[in-house]
Every structure is written in C-alpha cells, then in structure tokens.
Amino acid sequence: MSFYYLIYSSIPTRALADQELDELLHVARTANSEHGTTGMLLCFNELYIQLIEGDESKIRQLYNNLRVDGRHYQVEILREGKINQRFFPDWSMAFERKDEPPAMKEASFDLFTEKSISLLSILDPTNKPT
Ligand SMILES: Cc1cc2nc3c(=O)[nH]c(=O)nc-3n(C[C@H](O)[C@H](O)[C@H](O)COP(=O)(O)O)c2cc1C
Numbered sequence: 001m002s003f004y005y006l007i008y009s010s011i012p013t014r015a016l017a018d019q020e021l022d023e024l025l026h027v028a029r030t031a032n033s034e035h036g037t038t039g040m041l042l043c044f045n046e047l048y049i050q051l052i053e054g055d056e057s058k059i060r061q062l063y064n065n066l067r068v069d070g071r072h073y074q075v076e077i078l079r080e081g082k083i084n085q086r087f088f089p090d091w092s093m094a095f096e097r098k099d100e101p102p103a104m105k106e107a108s109f110d111l112f113t114e115k116s117i118s119l120l121s122i123l124d125p126t127n128k129p130t
Contacts, residue, residue: 004056005039005087006063006080007123010048010072021097024071029092037062038088040119043097048072051119053086079123087122 016024021043032038037054050066052059067075088094096115121127 001084003053003083003086004059004080005051005053005083005122006059007049007051007078007119008063008066008075009078010050010066010075011046012043012048012072013070015045016071025093025095032092035062038086038091038093040088040091040094040115041096042116042119043095045098049078049119051087051122053083053088056082087118 025041028041032052032054035054035058037052037058039050039052041048041050052062063077066072094115
C-alpha cells in the first residue's frame with residue numbers, strides 16, 4: 001500500500017487562543033479520521049510545521065484547503081513524496097505547542113523536543129522515506 005506525505009511550514013496570522021486552537025484541532029481530527037489522514041502539527045510561537053499523510057488525492061485536497069486558510073500565511077511545502085508506511089499511523093493529528101504554562105514547561109518541552117526531532121528528522125534530505 002502506498003501513501004503520500006507532505007510537510008509544509010507557515011506563519012500564524014495571529015496567535016490563536018486556546019479555545020480556537022482546540023476547535024481547530026477538533027475539526028481537523030474529525031475530518032482526518034473520516035479521510036484516513038494522519039500526521040503531526042508543531043506549533044511554535046511564530047511558525048507552524050505540519051506533516052499530513054494518507055491517500056494522495058486527500059492530501060492534495062487538504063493542502064489546497066490549507067493554502068487558503070486565513071489563519072496562516074506563507075504556506076510553503078518543505079518536503080513531499082510517496083511512502084509505503086506512515087510516519088504517524090496512530091495520530092489523526094498529533095499536536096505539540098511550545099508555549100505551555102510554566103508548571104508544565106519542563107515535561108511538555110521534552111515531549112515537544114522529542115516530537116520535533118522526529119518530525120524534523122523526516123526533513124533531513126539524507127533520510128530517505130521507506
Ligand atoms: C495550522 C492549521 C492546520 C490545519 N490542519 C488541518 C488538518 O490536519 N485537517 C483538516 O481537515 N483541516 C486542517 N486545517 C483546517 C483547513 O485549513 C481547512 O479549514 C479545512 O480543511 C476546511 O475544510 P472544509 O472546507 O471542508 O470545511 C488546519 C488549519 C490550520 C490553520
């Protein structure tokens with residue numbers, strides 16, 4: 001079975017409030033589950049990096065929606081291609097955000113770092129997808 005993956009970066013138009021972010025994730029996860037799409041969204045203060053993967057036509061369709069979404073701009077593809085295995089098979093949209101409350105900071109930063117590294121390592125041009 002072959003899948004398609006796409007990683008893009010973009011700049012948030014403005015910082016989303018927690019409730020807006022929850023809503024975005026809820027809608028994204030529901031739609032992704034319906035379409036068999038999985039992936040990961042990293043949310044830095046001024047940068048989104050998202051990997052989406054699944055059926056090629058679904059991924060292209062989602063990317064077309066994403067490109068015109070007013071919540072971010074300068075949407076640019078970093079890497080895309082065919083893969084035999086998903087990178088994040090268990091996640092309708094894994095999410096990590098760096099600006100957690102101070103009490104959460106250490107633990108969440110570790111998780112953030114771990115997930116960032118796993119996503120960013122996919123971007124390493126010497127790291128060929130399988
Ligand atoms: C940073 C960011 C990430 C998003 N991720 C997803 C996603 O994984 N899946 C999804 O369906 N929509 C996602 N969206 C929303 C889409 O841009 C778009 O609103 C949605 O696909 C519209 O679907 P509709 O036209 O069917 O209502 C995301 C939006 C933003 C700003």
